Amino acid sequence: MKTIVLGAGIIGISTAWHLLSRGHEVVVIDRxxxxxxxxxxxxxxxxxxxxxxPWANREAPLKALKWMFDSQAPLLFRPQLDWQQWRWALQFLGQCNDKAFARNVQQIVALGAYSHSALKQMVAETGIQYHRLERGIAHFYSSAQAFDEAGEAVDIMRQHGVQRQLVSRDELLRIEPAFTPYRDQIFGGTFTPSDESGDARAFTQQLAALCAARGAQxxxxxxxxxxxHGSDEIHGVTVRPLRDDGPGPEQTLTxxxxxxxxxxxxxxxxRTVGVDLPIYPGKGYSATFRILKPDAAPFVSCIDDARKIAMSRFGDELRVAGTIELGGFDLSLDSPIARARCRMLSERIETILPGVCDTRSPEQGGNPQYWCGLRPATPTNIPFIGHxxxxxxxxxxxxxxLGWTHGAGSGKAMAALVCGERPDMQFGFLGQERDAAAWQQRPLEV
Ligand SMILES: Cc1cc2nc3c(=O)[nH]c(=O)nc-3n(C[C@H](O)[C@H](O)[C@H](O)COP(=O)(O)OP(=O)(O)OC[C@H]3O[C@@H](n4cnc5c(N)ncnc54)[C@H](O)[C@@H]3O)c2cc1C
Structure with a gap:
């Protein structure tokens, strides 16, 4: 069977890998x-x-409204003259209640557990090196109220089989001593030893090379x-090469x-073939800094709750990333809002880990690697996987x-579905949403 995979991000490449494992002939297309x-x-x-x-919870609407005029806020809704954006926002509001939250968490955890096991299997099979650190993820809180609320989140996650622990400030600093200079601002944290971190790009590019070695085109x-397409079926996909002097001739692949x-x-x-799914870009930013003091930089991947930013160590670099901007397909890094968000990342790292990284701006002689990307966001945070x-x-x-977290499993599940099989997880695949609750899954290991 021949399958064309459109897109060579973590999701497309993982799909290609698992299709190849099942004996498919695979073609991957990317611009x-x-x-x-x-x-x-x-x-x-x-x-x-x-x-x-998921982002959608009972408190999200009020918070989003409050943050609308703060260029450094974790979530920023920038209204556009775009029906898709408003429709997405309305559907998001429809998810901002406890019942929807519990339903969405269940599915996200199910996909996460399935995916983690798929990732471990792929790493064992391929030996890909991607600065993987199996040191868990810690989340620290800088206010008493936020730490109190964390207890609620821990309870919900435990109901779904996730072993997240509430930890005191001292315990948190034992888990990751790098935050000791910031100790007075930390009220406590949570920790999940089974989570991990690693460079998604390195992993995806090496997996793509292995797909090519296995015969993928x-x-x-x-x-x-x-x-x-005809009235009910796709007959082919038309592509054209992008060249320096403009697009080349079109060709149709079947x-x-x-x-x-x-x-x-x-x-x-x-949408061009009548399939209308609420996926809207959620712009996020990252900064990658050179580590100046290796002994003082964290190994445990962390989330700073106050700014909702995450940080992971990749060898001699520290990646810090976060914030969400719902404002269309804009990928600029030089708008006032983008500059404010990048500056926030640098300033925050300097506050939490003073002198540990080279956070100087290019004007000051530093070389931070700023970047932004468009998260393919759904109102539920649940991806669309299926027919x-x-x-x-x-x-x-x-x-x-969560595309990196869910990448390995989403590719594996997609390949199973294309081959007519039902992946073993309690998850609402597209077109089979009602099956999810009835599906008897083996106990989660999270
Ligand atoms: C700041 C930030 C931090 C994040 N942190 C994490 C994290 O810590 N953990 C986690 O799990 N996830 C994280 N994510 C989310 C994760 O990065 C995404 O969910 C994931 O990368 C999406 O992968 P994808 O393959 O769907 O999309 P992409 O990687 O964007 O791949 C899609 C591909 O399709 C191609 N394409 C699109 N249109 C066309 C076209 N018309 N013609 C040809 N090619 C086309 C593109 O070139 C692209 O290569 C983060 C995201 C951001 C922005």
Missing amino acids: QSDAALETSFANAGQISVSYCE FLYGHDIVRFD ADAYVVACGSYSAPLL TGVGKLWVNAGHGT
Whole structure:
């Protein structure tokens, strides 16, 4: 069977890998010159099976309203003249209640556990090196109120089989002593030893190379122009090479199955064939700093609750990332808001870990690597994995804040679905949402 995978981010490449494992002939198409050059390029690196609460909760609407005029706020809604944005926001509001929250957490945890086990298996099988650190994820709180509320989150996650622990300030500093200079501002934390971290780009690019070695054909530097379709089935996908002197001639490729894994761009592409999914870009930023004092830099991947930013160590660099901006497909790094958000990342690291990294701006002689990417966000935080209802057309997109965490498992599940199998997890695959609750899954190991 021949399958064309559209998109070479973590989701597309993982899908390709698992399809190859099942004996498929695979073609991967991407407009970039390599894998993982868009949203999978410089994320926070956390495999956060346990830190996976959806954005939509009962307090989110009020917080979002309060943050609308703060350029450094964790979540920023920037209203656009775009029906898709407003529709997405309304659907998001519909998820801001306790019942929806519990339902969404259950599915996200199920996919996370399945994915973590898939990742471990892939690493064991391939030996890919990607600055993996199996040191857990710690979350620290800088206010008494936030720490009290953390207890509630821990209880909810424990109900879903996640072993997240509430820890005192002293325990937190024993787990990660690097935060000792910031100790007076820390009220306490939570810790999940089973979570981990690593560089998503390094992993994805090496996996893509292994896919190529297994016979996958890669059409990099090719733009997906359109699907050729009849009334109920896809007949082909038309692509064209992107060259320095403009686009080259179009060609149409055919296959037995087509998997859309184009991140945030999946939604507009799928709409051209009548598949309307609420996936909207949630812009986030990261900064990668050179570590100046290796002994004083954290090894445990962390979340700073006050700013909702995550940090992970990749060898002699520290990656810090976070914030969400709902304002369309804008990828600029030089707008006033983008500059404010990047500055916030540098200032925050200097506050928490003074002198540990080179946080100087380029004007001051430093070399921080600032980056932004568009998280393919859904109102529930649950990705769309499954058949679209159009013949031969599948989707694996909408992984939002957790695409790296869910990448290995989403690819494995997609390959199983394309082969007509039901992956073993209590998850609402697209078109089979009602099956999720009835599915008897083996106990989670999170
Ligand atoms: C700041 C930030 C921090 C994050 N931190 C974490 C984290 O710590 N842990 C975690 O689990 N997740 C994290 N994420 C989320 C994670 O990075 C994403 O969910 C994931 O990268 C999405 O992968 P993807 O393959 O769906 O999309 P992408 O990586 O964007 O891949 C889609 C591909 O499709 C291609 N494409 C799109 N349209 C076309 C077209 N028309 N023609 C040809 N090619 C096309 C693109 O070139 C791209 O390569 C973070 C995201 C951000 C922005």
